[in-house]
Amino acid sequence: MSARQLRRRIADLAAFAFACAATIFGLVFLFWILWTTFRYGVEALKPSLVTQMTPPPGEDGGLLNAFYGSGVMVLLAVAIGTPIGIAAGTYLAEHGRFSRLAAIVRFVNDILLSAPSIVIGLFVYELVVRTMGHFSGIAGALALAMILLPIVTRTTDEALRLVPDTMREAGFALGLPRWKVTGQILYKAARAGMLTGILLGLARISGETAPLLFTALNNQFWSADLAQPLANVPVVIFQYAMSPYDQWHALAWAGALTLTAFVLALNVFVRILARKGNSK
Amino acid sequence: MSDSSHRRGAGGERLFGLTTAGAAWLVLLLLLGTAVSMAWGGRQAFSTFGFGFLTSREWNPVEGHFGALVPIYGTLVTSAIALIIAVPVSVGIALFLTEIAPRWARGPIGIAIELLAAIPSIIYGMWGLFVFAPWLGEHVQPWLIEHLGNTPILGPLFEGAPIGIGMLTAGIVLGIMIIPFVAAVARDVFAAVPPSLREAAVALGSTRWEILSRVTLPYTRSAIVGAVFLGLGRALGETMAVTFVLGNAHDLSISLLMPSNSIAATIANEFTEADTDLYRSSLIALAFLLFVVTFIVLSLAKLLLSRMDRSLGRTH
Numbered sequence: 001m002s003a004r005q006l007r008r009r010i011a012d013l014a015a016f017a018f019a020c021a022a023t024i025f026g027l028v029f030l031f032w033i034l035w036t037t038f039r040y041g042v043e044a045l046k047p048s049l050v051t052q053m054t055p056p057p058g059e060d061g062g063l064l065n066a067f068y069g070s071g072v073m074v075l076l077a078v079a080i081g082t083p084i085g086i087a088a089g090t091y092l093a094e095h096g097r098f099s100r101l102a103a104i105v106r107f108v109n110d111i112l113l114s115a116p117s118i119v120i121g122l123f124v125y126e127l128v129v130r131t132m133g134h135f136s137g138i139a140g141a142l143a144l145a146m147i148l149l150p151i152v153t154r155t156t157d158e159a160l161r162l163v164p165d166t167m168r169e170a171g172f173a174l175g176l177p178r179w180k181v182t183g184q185i186l187y188k189a190a191r192a193g194m195l196t197g198i199l200l201g202l203a204r205i206s207g208e209t210a211p212l213l214f215t216a217l218n219n220q221f222w223s224a225d226l227a228q229p230l231a232n233v234p235v236v237i238f239q240y241a242m243s244p245y246d247q248w249h250a251l252a253w254a255g256a257l258t259l260t261a262f263v264l265a266l267n268v269f270v271r272i273l274a275r276k277g278n279s280k
Numbered sequence: 281m282s283d284s285s286h287r288r289g290a291g292g293e294r295l296f297g298l299t300t301a302g303a304a305w306l307v308l309l310l311l312l313g314t315a316v317s318m319a320w321g322g323r324q325a326f327s328t329f330g331f332g333f334l335t336s337r338e339w340n341p342v343e344g345h346f347g348a349l350v351p352i353y354g355t356l357v358t359s360a361i362a363l364i365i366a367v368p369v370s371v372g373i374a375l376f377l378t379e380i381a382p383r384w385a386r387g388p389i390g391i392a393i394e395l396l397a398a399i400p401s402i403i404y405g406m407w408g409l410f411v412f413a414p415w416l417g418e419h420v421q422p423w424l425i426e427h428l429g430n431t432p433i434l435g436p437l438f439e440g441a442p443i444g445i446g447m448l449t450a451g452i453v454l455g456i457m458i459i460p461f462v463a464a465v466a467r468d469v470f471a472a473v474p475p476s477l478r479e480a481a482v483a484l485g486s487t488r489w490e491i492l493s494r495v496t497l498p499y500t501r502s503a504i505v506g507a508v509f510l511g512l513g514r515a516l517g518e519t520m521a522v523t524f525v526l527g528n529a530h531d532l533s534i535s536l537l538m539p540s541n542s543i544a545a546t547i548a549n550e551f552t553e554a555d556t557d558l559y560r561s562s563l564i565a566l567a568f569l570l571f572v573v574t575f576i577v578l579s580l581a582k583l584l585l586s587r588m589d590r591s592l593g594r595t596h
Contacts, residue, residue: 030396214551
């Protein structure tokens with residue numbers, strides 16, 4: 001083997017080794033983070049987690065009010081963000097497909113998708129919290145809805161554009177108006193893709209912390225009043241993890257495990273769903 | 281079709297058209313509204329400190345002096361470290377997933393890497409603070425200080441005590457967080473390289489490294505740069521993970537081992553405690569800066585990716 005061939009062989013092996021090492025690097029951190037969350041989280045799991053409220057410093061308690069607050073805000077955000085996102089996505093893919101507005105909105109939507117969530121939190125603070133005069137669950141839900149909106153818009157747009165034009169033509173040939181073609185034919189054909197977007201968005205906003213810091217804030221006590229500060233899992237985890245108390249740390253890990261398990265399960269479920277939809 | 285149902289159809293058509301266009305306008309207005317509201321909220325800070333807001337390193341809530349230099353510096357340094365780690369690793373992962381891995385392993389490994397993006401950032405923060413930072417402080421940082429701390433050029437970057445948290449730790453955690461975003465785009469564009477190009481290279485007897493460096497990377501260059509900008513946009517605005525491991529210190533230090541602050545972490549730590557209008561306005565002014573910079577970076581990413589976008593139909 002000539003020296004030149006040897007050099008080429010070594011460069012090739014180095015690239016091969018680097019690619020393998022890079023993949024292992026990524027996987028190691030995934031499992032390290034998951035293992036950490038699992039180990040500390042399981043230790044802290046107790047039935048009282050779902051029966052008691054968040055405790056004062058140095059005492060045992062649970063996260064019932066936080067689970068409730070998070071659940072309500074996330075569901076409210078989905079209820080607000082999904083219809084608007086589907087409507088906007090429908091405009092991009094159908095009614096305004098080749099318009100200049102659609103091109104601009106598609107561009108802007110992609111930026112909103114990656115925009116810093118803390119800035120979105122501050123925007124809702126300026127808009128809602130200042131107007132109301134205090135932090136509230138409704139402000140938190142609006143901030144989460146604003147994060148969900150671009151996700152649903154994009155996936156709806158993509159799912160609808162994947163529907164073959166022959167379906168639209170078949171609908172029009174029956175004399176159906178455009179809105180009925182979209183509502184009764186295209187939505188059904190694109191259902192799996194749209195549902196994927198909503199569920200992925202739900203997973204994403206379940207773990208969002210930064211936008212809730214200045215909107216829902218937190219509440220140590222049980223409150224179902226959306227006009228008042230509302231307890232929620234991410235902010236409780238943040239406050240408790242940063243505190244010097246062992247009991248609070250344990251609760252933070254228990255919350256972290258529940259949150260991670262929920263988000264990952266949803267992600268895996270969505271991927272299975274998407275694969276089923278594709279193979280059909 | 282009777283006349284009345286025909287009219288109802290036309291009304292439904294108009295209503296549907298207006299609703300969807302309205303929703304599209306709302307997306308546009310939300311972005312504009314965010315920019316305007318941050319500029320308006322930060323006006324007091326901008327008018328009080330002027331251009332000095334960007335260049336002053338003083339951040340003193342008690343005396344009411346606010347300068348953004350330390351958070352800006354911390355944001356840029358941590359994002360730079362993140363890119364230095366994430367870009368080569370992401371290209372490596374993309375290469376692995378498109379060229380090396382056996383076909384049956386590509387799906388599961390690809391999904392595992394994507395799951396890195398699904399983990400909430402607060403979990404990264406807790407892991408970083410309680411596990412990763414102490415580990416770095418115990419095993420890696422003493423070595424860096426001992427072996428690099430006295431070298432001529434790199435030395436000042438690695439001076440100080442191995443306390444775990446700091447800019448280096450935050451940068452590494454950020455790097456891990458943006459790997460899935462960069463790797464996903466890189467994988468998609470690598471897979472979109474026309475087979476004829478690859479086959480031609482193979483027919484000429486190219487090795488895998490030669491295919492990557494002389495065919496795949498040159499062909500996908502603009503999209504890869506776009507992916508890097510996408511990762512940068514994410515890194516600049518990431519809040520919770522950085523807040524946990526950066527140390528919340530308003531000090532300007534060259535050493536990467538020292539605690540610092542970032543724009544997002546400063547806002548997260550201090551906004552609810554801001555007790556004067558000027559304090560709050562300064563924090564919103566920081567958010568305005570962050571928003572403008574990420575807007576530019578993400579726009580560049582989008583423009584660079586749009587060419588590949590058309591041939592792929594999708595990149596994320």
